[in-house]
Amino acid sequence: MKKNILLLFLATVFIYSCSTDNTDDNDEMDGETSELVGTWVLTDLRTDDTVNNDDLNFAKQIIAFLQGTNCNLVTFTFNGDGTLASDNKVNFLSINLGAGGLDVPCPTESDMESSTWSLDGDQLTIVNGDMEEETITIIIENNTTLIIPGENIDENNYAGADAVFTRQ
Structure with a gap:
């Protein structure tokens, strides 16, 4: 069950974050757009201290574990020309719990x-290959951290959690 929650969360982050539409044909980027250009890797799942959700805590542990092994689970590359490339390993996760702990x-x-x-x-705003458009709220901190609030992913299941991506 916990594997399914993690996969659902990360897949949702991937789906909402992996494609966008650049309607500006001008080659010049404004300051806010240029902040997003670059490669971003999922590095953390922040949870609100008041949230006591075992599934979110388990997902946070898995992301931390994979970061400790230099495994980039989800990577987005936002290019200045309005294109986006995403690399998502979520669908291929294998979570093993045994006597030795989490593997x-x-x-x-x-x-x-x-x-x-x-x-x-x-x-x-993201437009995927099927021309489906989604708009989500993001936060960019210190030009190095991209945050997607969980409420933008799924208001009922991820309230109090933020997907955190770090610029590479």
């Missing part, structure tokens, strides 16, 4: 997707 080998396979994006203030 989560880094998946060797991944799903890759290309899409487009645009940013207006804190509103990231």
Whole structure:
């Protein structure tokens, strides 16, 4: 069950974050758009101190474990031309709990997707290959941390959690 919750969360983050639409044909990027350009790796799941959710805590542990093994579970590359490349290993996770504790080998396979994006203030609009458009609220901290609030992913299941991506 915990594996399914983690997979659902990370897959949702991937789906909402892996494609966008850049409607500006101008080659010049404004300051807010250029903040997002670069490669971002999922490095943490922040939870509100008041949230006591075992599934979110388990997902946080798995992400931390994989980061400790230099495994990049989800990676997004936002290009200045409005294109986005994503690399997502979530669907290939294998979580093993045994006498030795938690064992989560880094998946060797991944799903890759290309899409487009645009940013207006804190509103990231993503258009996937099927031309489905989603707009989510993001936070960029210190030009090195991208945060997607859980409420933007799934208001009922991820309230109080933030997917944290670090610029590489």
